[in-house]
Amino acid sequence: MKRKLFYNHLISRLFAPLPLGMLIYMLVLLVFDNLGTLGEVFFEKEALLCIGITYLVAELLRAIANGFVPRIESSDFIKLSFGVLFLAGLLVTLLVVFASISAYFVRVIGYSFGTFTTELSTFLSIYGFIYALYFIVLASVILFTLETNRALDKEGVLKKNIDLKLRIFSRVINPEFLYKSLETLISILYKKDKAADKFIQKLSHVYRSVLDSRHEDLSEMTSELTIAESIVYLYNQQYDGNIHWLPDSEAIEEEAYLLPGSMMIVMEWIIASNMINQSRPLKIFVRREEDYLTIEYTLWERLMPTVEGKEKMMELLQSFEHFTERPLLIVKADDKGFVKLPLLKLEKAE
Secondary structure: OOOOOOHOOOHHHHHOHHHHHHHHHOOOOOOHHHHOOOOOOOOHHHHHHHHHHHHHHHHHHHHHHHHHHHHHOOOHHHHHHHHHHHHHHHHHHHHHHHHHHHHHOOOOOOOOOOHHHHHHHEEEEEEHHHHHHHHHHHHHHHHHHHHHHHHHHHHHHHHHHHHHHHHHHHHHOHHHHHHHHOOOOOOHOOOOOHHHHHHHHHHHHHHHHHHHHHHHEEEEEHHHHHHHHHHHHHHHHOOOOOOEEOOOOOOOOOOOEOOOOOHHHHHHHHHHHOOOOOOOOOOEEEEOOOEEEEEEEEEOOOOOOOOOHHHHHHHHHHHHHHHHOOEEEEEEEEEEEEEEEOOOOOOOOO
16 A cells, blocks of 8 residues: 555554553553452553553554455455454454463462453453454544545556656657648749648648647547558658558558557658658558557668657657557568557446
């Protein structure tokens, strides 16, 4: 558990049993004064006995509680778990008190066994009553701590999701891509107006999609592929149409999800890390393989690949680890490269 329970604090373990033992001693004196059976037998040594028994019981109860609390935290039957904890603690308390008081009266005072049943019953009753009060406090603190920890866990997950969204959003907003696109747009404006209109539409679609998905944890696969197609179109204006986008339309029709901006990061990395010309065009094949979206591309690496693109891919890999145990895979073999993105699915709440 994240928060340390009160009975595990050193100060509580050292000093709490002392006043509690004295309280029990005074209760015993009060009972026996009323009954008139204590006489002169029960004085200072007995106060130390009560304190010693209290220390022993407190440590045993602490060990039992530490054993039960993790089970209570993960159990679906909280009431039953608390019931078992109460019975186990009560049994240990009564056994310790029975053994300690019996040993004291028989070995120290010299009574024969069976002649101090009144005193023994009184001690058992008082310790049982004190234990019941202690258990009410213990159960309340455990329940409060469990609820607090759940709230902290939920807050931690929410904070982690927010940080993840900010990281994804900062990765996707690539100023270099925007500047290059604007430069390309300027050059197109001097050639043909219709091409400029379509270029602006594709560019606005990419950044509108990025802005729309900034509050979403997941993005539909089809939406991500549409963004990737727009990015290919924009880059093709720089590379004279030598980037070929070849998706398997039938294999990617099924519903699945990716992290927002995943395809934009992958496409920018693939294009930035390869040499592209008319004699060696970049061919990008997209298909679905079980629980992965596979992006296969012709590999002709640049002599100086971009460091920023590699860093973004590593961050994307870490982001996928937050949502699934299936890793993002990057494979290079001969003249082909592969990026396998794990597909995510939404689970319906019952």
